[in-house]
Amino acid sequence: xxxxxxxxxxPPGFLWGGATAANQIEGAYATGGKGLSIQDVMPRGIAGPxxxxxxxxxxxxxxxxxxxxxAEDIALLAxxxxxxxxxxxxxxxxxxxxxxxxxxxxGLAFYDRVLDELEKHGIEPLVTISHYETPLxxxxxxxxxxxxxxxxxxxxxxxxxxxxxxxxVRYWLTxxxxxxxxxxxxxxxxxxxxxxxxxxxxxxxxxxxxxxxSALATKIAHETAPDARVGCMVLxxxxxxxxxxxxxxxxxxxxxxxxxxxxxxxxxxxYPGYALRHFRENGxxxxxxxxxxxxxxxTVDFVSFSYYMSICETADPxxxxxxxxxxxxxVPNPTLQASEWGxxxxxxxxxxxxxxxxxxxxxxxxVVENGLGARDELIEADGRLTVEDDYRIAYLNDHLVxxxxxVADGVEVLGYTSWGCIDLVSASTAQLSKxxxxxxxxxxDDGTGTLARRRKKSFDWxxxxxxxxxxxxxxxxxxx
Ligand code: BGP
Numbered sequence: 001x002x003x004x005x006x007x008x009x010x011p012p013g014f015l016w017g018g019a020t021a022a023n024q025i026e027g028a029y030a031t032g033g034k035g036l037s038i039q040d041v042m043p044r045g046i047a048g049p050x051x052x053x054x055x056x057x058x059x060x061x062x063x064x065x066x067x068x069x070x071a072e073d074i075a076l077l078a079x080x081x082x083x084x085x086x087x088x089x090x091x092x093x094x095x096x097x098x099x100x101x102x103x104x105x106x107g108l109a110f111y112d113r114v115l116d117e118l119e120k121h122g123i124e125p126l127v128t129i130s131h132y133e134t135p136l137x138x139x140x141x142x143x144x145x146x147x148x149x150x151x152x153x154x155x156x157x158x159x160x161x162x163x164x165x166x167x168x169v170r171y172w173l174t175x176x177x178x179x180x181x182x183x184x185x186x187x188x189x190x191x192x193x194x195x196x197x198x199x200x201x202x203x204x205x206x207x208x209x210x211x212x213x214s215a216l217a218t219k220i221a222h223e224t225a226p227d228a229r230v231g232c233m234v235l236x237x238x239x240x241x242x243x244x245x246x247x248x249x250x251x252x253x254x255x256x257x258x259x260x261x262x263x264x265x266x267x268x269x270x271y272p273g274y275a276l277r278h279f280r281e282n283g284x285x286x287x288x289x290x291x292x293x294x295x296x297x298x299t300v301d302f303v304s305f306s307y308y309m310s311i312c313e314t315a316d317p318x319x320x321x322x323x324x325x326x327x328x329x330x331v332p333n334p335t336l337q338a339s340e341w342g343x344x345x346x347x348x349x350x351x352x353x354x355x356x357x358x359x360x361x362x363x364x365x366x367v368v369e370n371g372l373g374a375r376d377e378l379i380e381a382d383g384r385l386t387v388e389d390d391y392r393i394a395y396l397n398d399h400l401v402x403x404x405x406x407v408a409d410g411v412e413v414l415g416y417t418s419w420g421c422i423d424l425v426s427a428s429t430a431q432l433s434k435x436x437x438x439x440x441x442x443x444x445d446d447g448t449g450t451l452a453r454r455r456k457k458s459f460d461w462x463x464x465x466x467x468x469x470x471x472x473x474x475x476x477x478x479x480x
Contacts, residue, residue, distance in 0.1 A: 018421020035096025144190025
């Protein structure tokens with residue numbers, strides 16, 4: 001980031017804000033009639049062990065206590081000038097066991113209060129229906145999305161949501177990072193079969209059930225809440241060839257296809273040929289009914305995605321070893337720097353992915369997650385405690401500049417919600433020390449802390465970006 005020409009202007013009506021998920025902020029895991037979710041038994045995040053029942057070392061059980069502090073928190077977001085706030089509804093607050101006949105009124109009333117607060121401040125809600133927090137009972141009784149029955153339970157849940165909030169919420173996302181089920185079957189798909197034992201057949205059947213459920217939600221929204229706009233949500237990760245060898249470029253194509261399939265089905269309403277070939281050649285015979293095929297034709301209004309990093313791909317098995325252990329596969333890009341958690345920082349990748357998705361689907365796009373997880377240090381400045389998070393400001397500045405570039409390329413972008421606008425518990429590692437927020441929350445990895453909220457330096461910076469509609473962003477000299 002250097003002080004030079006101002007960034008390109010963002011279109012009028014562009015939505016500026018931040019994003020969260022219920023299981024990472026709410027806490028109150030057993031309050032108000034809430035049932036257990038899969039997160040309540042994942043004290044160490046994706047890679048860690050699952051426990052039988054919630055254990056006290058699970059930071060998500062208390063989160064950042066948004067359940068009780070939502071009004072204070074939303075007021076802080078409003079102070080930054082947010083025009084949109086992304087949050088998820090905890091499925092197990094509404095249907096504690098997932099397969100209950102009737103919803104839990106206390107859970108529904110909580111989100112009424114959150115929406116009241118957002119309305120008070122003129123902030124548009126952006127609601128994720130299912131964000132890695134499937135009711136635990138659906139995992140234990142049905143093996144999650146491997147079971148077709150989940151479609152019916154999800155349908156019951158979304159009908160209740162559209163009925164209750166359909167007039168108040170315009171933007172809906174059906175499943176958070178739906179393609180992540182390929183890599184994190186328990187967290188993403190509530191599938192209890194260990195990943196190593198899960199057959200491609202069962203995995204892709206689960207994918208199919210989710211895709212049908214997503215299309216069904218879109219259909220129901222369009223019928224019952226005519227102003228609602230429904231989007232899919234994918235984990236976006238541009239893939240670059242490690243070398244110019246055609247075999248590496250082909251490896252990129254295959255890696256891309258594995259993820260693009262999810263958007264292709266959501267936008268085009270049917271499985272693409274390359275996916276059918278993959279199924280055919282890997283002995284995957286999906287149970288797809290005629291009704292499923294009809295449902296898939298209910299395509300999304302927009303495509304949303306998270307973007308944190310890019311990766312490289314190669315056909316060379318030796319070079320591939322460097323990527324072992326990387327949850328999304330791929331190998332590190334030797335030209336990029338990484339965050340402390342190994343996520344390679346690549347602002348240009350955001351422009352690339354925005355263009356790729358726009359060229360492919362011609363649907364409005366929404367960047368609903370992006371940000372830098374970093375350790376922060378509270379310091380005293382001007383008589384108050386704060387964090388001088390210039391590293392975060394630089395990361396977000398550079399990525400937003402690239403969103404502006406994509407807009408100038410002609411890409412239709414609805415808005416941008418930075419991930420973890422208020423510090424929260426990490427999804428992959430379940431730490432609080434991996435912080436993303438403009439607002440610091442006084443809580444440590446050992447669970448101590450007062451939960452006090454404090455504005456970081458990036459708080460004022462982001463407020464300035466929003467106030468100026470992006471004109472205050474600084475462009476680099478790299479010809480971005
Ligand atoms: C995405 C998830 C979020 C979020 C984010 C950052 O994959 O949708 O829930 O947590 O990544 O990841 P982490 O929390 O692991 O740093």
